[in-house]
Amino acid sequence: MEVILKEDVANLGHRGDVVKVADGYGRNFLLPRKLALQATAANKAVIEQMKAAAARRSATEKVQAEALLAQLEPVVLTFTRKSGESGHLFGSVTSADIASELAAKGFDIDRRKIVLGDAIKALGNHEVSVKLHREVTAHVKVKVTGEAGEETATEAPAETAAAE
Structure with missing residues (x-):
């Protein structure tokens, strides 16, 4: 089963990656927890928009993390x-x-x-x-x-x- 990751998943991939996973892992873990979408043609078209939004979000999270780093x-x-x-x-x-x-x-x-x-x-x-x-x-x-x-x-x- 191919899925598109909506969030970073440890040992699997980052946001926006298209990965191949076992059917049970995708159906029972990733999809119910909204960590991934099925990799259909329509979802693959939406992924480009998600990647742009994820890049912007990641940039702001990185700035916040660097500010927290200076405090820690x-x-x-x-x-x-x-x-x-x-x-x-x-x-x-x-x-x-x-x-x-x-x-x-x-x-x-x-x-x-x-x-x-x-x-x-x-x-x-x-x-x-x-x-x-x-x-x-x-x-x-x-x-x-x-x-x-x-x-x-x-x-x-x-x-x-x-x-x-």
């Missing part, structure tokens, strides 16, 4: 997590955590745009990519620190034993 570059996100003695976290910092922290700072970014190979599971400074647009990627600094209570908890029993 100086941002440093700090997370405090419980960790073991070797600096390995008991939990992790995920893209959802980063998205919620960015939302707290006034940035509305979907967690799916945050690119993490794996969740952050170690203390220290990390750099996370945020895909704002197809051509614009921001890099946000993430600092993960251990909880302050952990150091005092490990020191406290030693002090109590010395006092006795």
